[in-house]
Amino acid sequence: MKNIRYLWILALAAVIGAPLPAAAEYPDRPITLIIPLGPGGSHDLHARGITGIISDILGQPMVVRLVPGAGGMKGTSEAAKAKADGYTLLFTHNAFDQLKPQTVDVNFNTLQDFKTVARINFAAPILVARADQPYKTFEEFVAYAKANPGKVNMGHSGVWGPAHIPASQLIKETGIKVNLIPHKGGGPALQALLAGEDQVTWIFATQTRPHYLDGKVRVLAVAGDTPLANDKDFKDVPTMAALGYSGVAFTMDRIFMAPAGMNDADLKKLRDAFEELMDHKSFQRFITSIGEEVMFMRGEEYDKLRPGRYESYTDLIKSVSGK
């Protein structure tokens, strides 16, 4: 009974806008946002815009902390071991969340130790080829790779990164044999393609665009089942699902995670705050300015997808390492 009365007082205080006791309301101090990646990437860029705006909604600043290393697992582990009080959050992507922990020894259980706060958007890797190659479409590429096993150099941005996963899925689905070349990130992978070291690579729309418009690269297919409908240059690029390879499904989800032990009321507040963020005018302006879209999904819904995806990656890892 006492609790209920307390809630009433809280509600009343909220209605008349009286200042609340500091300890009562989350958040009452700055929130640390761990990013398990280095400076300058798309996550860093998103975070710099988002943290500036979400502090208006939460009433407390959100401070970015970049913890790269160990293929993203260093920062992820730090977030997993942080106190589950909502003052340490993680901004990551699904390869780090659902795949990478299965490939190395980690000191946390990703599905049990994290809950999703929000998915902001996703980016689909596109399969691109040099314009001087004989194949012009995805089917021609597969036929060429089958006729010339091991001849094609396919670049990617690092093992189990957002380019290596669709590449592995493609190899698994089509049975082609290509020479997979790792690079230190998407930039060097693109540079290797432009230099002619690699003939094909996987890359996101924003990075491909200038070179596509320049006539240097050809766009063969986009991973997943969602066409890039809002993209004036790439809206007609066929999806892997439409081409009959629905197993080449990896898209990079940009997700905010919280340690699983966080209390439900605070977690709901965070999730609501992110939903509110999506309607914020300056956030929308920011996302447009960096050439991205908002493709919001509430944390509750995203959490339902995670176990299934986790398992599909278990199979993929087996098929890759089984060779």
Next chain:
Amino acid sequence: MFESFLQGFELLLRWDIYFYISMGLVVGMFVGAMPGLTTVLAMAVLLPVSFNLEPMLGIPFLIGVYKGGIYGGSISAILVGIPGTGASIATTFDGPALTRQGKARKALEMALFSSTIADFLSDVATLFLIGLIAMIILKIGPPEIFSIIIFSLILIASVSSESGIRGAIAAFLGLGLGFIGTDAVTGASRMTFGIDALSGGIPLIPLIIGVFALPEILEAVESRARTFISESVDMSSAGERLRWYEFRRSIRTILRSTAIGTGIGMVPGVGQVVAAFVGYSAAKRASKTPENFGKGELDGIAGPEAANNAVNGPTLVPLLTLGIPGDNVTAILLGAFVAHGIRPGPQIFSEQGALIYALLLAIIIANVLFIFLGYVLLKPFAKAIQLKKAYLIPVILALSFVGTLSTGTTSDLAVMVVIGLCAYILRKLRFDLAPLVIAFVLAEPIEYTLSQSMLYARGDIFEYLFVQRPIASVFLTAGILWIAWMIFGPWIRGRLRQQRA
């Protein structure tokens, strides 16, 4: 093209651009001078500030932070022997020695002039040769990077310290430390002994502080009873400025290092550190008094400082012409461009030529501004060293810990202390630890580019490196010949002399 160049000039005719550049320079200089704080982090934190400014203000501001930060790293390298970044490791060879001789201000000014002049020249070269540089960069793939690093290492080793065998041991230790953590190619963890703190490898900043700062502090504590407690470094002449004749002697070195740095700047990823070491080695080789190097030679400041700054121009080229950032700094700049709706890439000169030329010119002007700003701001730094060592050392120690913690995790502190103790022991055994650090820095690119080359080679790596890749072949062959000359050269010369006699 010429028209957009002129339009670019017009964009520069407003005073607030210079105000923001200057602010960036000053902020960067102070951040860079703190041991453990990195310029890259300062840029990442200040990136949102640039979102709210128009591009002609925000991007020059960030570039100011960068340029100021690189120089700030040299300040601590010269004054207390702690390099702020990998780029200023080579500056610790002669910097602290000059400080001990009471020539701190001369060294700081030499670093300032050589840095800004080299940066200026390389930026101008970049502005005019951007198309050519872009072409060369595409010719440099993994096998070329591999062979250029190997060649540079041979060059550096050939002029380094007295004891070859100790240097080699230190270098192999560095390589070993560099292999700890995550296998860069397969992503598997290795040599971590199951310690979580090592899962991401040994981070560079704690390593640098551990190797350079802690032994220095321990040695000072150790010798307390003898000298240090009452000593404030002899600073009667610390305020003395660099003389024209002293600067004039280093002009050749600055120009040589500018050429070296601009060249190495086209090799992605490893630029500044290698350039600084090669610049130092070349200056030592060309010097009439190589025996003074390492004991406080102004040319030993000019060599690495000019070279590491000359890298800056060419590293902008892949960013501007291809939209590809070569390192963390250019990645953050790309973020700033993108947030303003500017997409660097092949079309940028036709679409936004005026803006890009204006930015390049602003970068060049930033160097000129920095000469004046730095000249004025050096005084408090040169003064700080006049503190009694009894005060200075605890302050440095505290700053090192705070700095490490601010950019890393608590486990980094443990890594730093352990490395510091080991480094102290190695120093007692008269090991030179600079080869350890450069080998550590280069371990990953060497391994990575070699693995990539082997994948490209599909089998025969030697045929691939020496036959299929002419540029790689030239560097590797030159390196081998150099080693042969170092081993047999004295013998051959001796024989020739005998015959003549």
